[in-house]
Amino acid sequence: MKCAKEIHARILQDGHQSDCLLLTALMGFYAFCENGTDARLVFDEMPQRDTVAWNVLISCYARNKRIRDALILFDVMQNPEYGSKPDDVTCLVALQACAHLGTLEFGERIHRFIDEHGYGDATNLRNTLIAMYSRCGCVDKAFRVFQGMSERNVVTWSALIHGFAMNGHGRDAIEAFREMQRMNVPPDEQTFTGVLSACSHSGLVDEGMMFFERMRTEFGISPSIHHYGCMVDLMGRAGYLDQAYELIISMTVKPDSAIWRTLLGACRVHGHVALGEHVVSHLIELKAQEAGDYVLLLNTYASVGDWDKVADVRRLMKEKGIQTTPGCSTIELHGQVHEFVVDDDSHPRMKEIYAMLDEIEKQLKIAGYVAEVSSELHKLSAQEKGFVLSYHSEKLAIAFGVLATPPGKTIRVAKNLRICTDCHNFAKALSSVYNREVVIRDRSRFHHFRQGNCSCNDYW
Ligand SMILES: [Zn+2]
Ligand SMILES: [Zn+2]
Structure with a gap:
């Protein structure tokens, strides 16, 4: 790193600051060292920036957990002032960022961009689209991308199987695995991770045991x-x-x-x-x-x-x-990501959100929802527990979703930790009382709440 700084100083000293290639390489190095600040510094010094320079910065942000910033850059680079056009690499990195954040609208926008700009035939982009839609809880859209592909490799099949698995469609994942064999595509390690997680997420114990055995004996994968x-x-x-x-x-x-x-x-x-x-x-x-x-x-x-x-x-x-770790939930609305933490009061519409949450709880209680107290850590009185539980970040995000989207629209929330039993019950009740589908992606899986039930069958 020290060495890179010396090289950086030399570049400036020797008057190479207009050497786009050299500066991009230096940025790449900083990006590799997970040093987003210095990469940005170099980027800002560049007199002109080509698409490669933008790509390096975007990947750097994406790798350094500044995923929202990475996505913002995807738009900024197209600003006439900069006039750079995202290429297939930009799209790939941005799609991965969307998958990570679970930002469906943004992901769909990139999908359209890919189709409009003729990158649509690249298998790796299509594979990433499958992963992105799956990670956003839209397995049907992932499947549509899969169906539209003329060439499919082992990564394609694995992405589809993973998508089915994480969204609780265990049987479909197994069916896809069988189809893949009929097509003579040999499975790899990744494929089996998908198949086995499909079995575990859908409670298919015997099948899981069988695949684990076959993986070793039939396919020689340890x-x-x-x-x-x-x-x-x-x-x-x-x-x-x-x-x-x-x-x-x-x-x-x-x-x-x-x-x-x-x-x-x-x-x-x-x-x-x-x-x-x-x-x-x-x-x-x-x-x-x-x-x-x-x-x-x-x-x-x-x-x-x-x-x-x-x-x-x-x-x-x-x-x-x-x-x-403080719980944090995000919800995307019109391409903007809204973030909530426990007991949050920072959102500009917080008053309305809390009022909506109270109203929802009232409605759900009429329908028989009771706050689950054992999921809360503190040994509080039942009333206190109810109070504390009310403000988990996913509840705030859901209340905001009910408030800010038209009736019947699916509410999609991403949460950084495991969802607690109470919030799970809350979302189940809400999905039937408000007749809304709720999709929550927590640390390890998706919960699709529909008509009072969850796709995880209450095991997570
Ligand atoms: Zn909770
Ligand atoms: Zn669930």
Whole structure:
């Protein structure tokens, strides 16, 4: 990095600041080093910028979690003042950013741009479109892109299978896998991650076991940590917790924190306190425990009503100075991303949003919705708990969605953490009382709420 700064100084000193190629290369280096600020500095110094320079900056932002900024640049570069035109690479990076953020409208706009500018035949762009639509919860649109493709490779098939899997269409994912074999496209590791996660997300235990076996024996693919992760999730869902534990212990690769966390989640769902404690000890051993783990353990105790243990964990978290990640939900409206955190009051329409939330809760209560208190950490009185639960970020985002979109329009929310039981119940009730589809993408999956039910069948 120090070296790059010296080169940068030399470029300026020797009067090469109009050498677009040289400066773009330097930007690329900063981008590679995840240094968005310096990359931007170089970019701003350039007298002219070609599409490659824009692409480097956009990818740099996308890689450095400045995804919204990356998307803004996609529009800015087309401003007549700059007059650059996005090419297939720009579109690819921007689509990946949309997939990451779950911004459907923006993604659709790029899709139109691709078609209008004749990039539509590139298989990698089509594959990314499939992934983008899937990550935005629109598996039907993903499927339409797939159908329109004249050439499909293993990445295409895997993207479709993943799309079905994460949206809870397990049977369709398996059907796609079979079709792929009929077409003589050999599956790879990624394909099997998709197939196995389809089985786990849809609760297809026997099928999952069978595919796991076939992957090794028939296709000679040795299981990766992701495959094991799917299997642990699958077994955990079915309540085979001890078997899941055995599988982790017998793994040929070293178990990582994610896989222990999957099992911990299953312990919470099934109220298996002893195993939950054991799993936490593994996480501590890996020095990988994060706030979310304590929250899961805490919820495991809460699910069996052991409030003393809940208090213990809270004390421990306080002692260790563990901060929980604040929940954050986003909703896209007319191409703009609105962000909410817990108990948010920063949105310009906050008063209306809170009023709408109160109204919704009133309506849902009439229909039988009761706030789920065990999902909240604090040992508060029932009334206090109800109060605290009211303002989870996804509820605020949903209330805003009801407020700002016409009746019947699907509400799409992306959340950075797992959705809690109460918000899940809330969204289910809302989907029937307000006759709205609600799609929430949380940390690991999609929840499609429709007519009072969720595509995850209440397991996540
Ligand atoms: Zn919640
Ligand atoms: Zn769900």
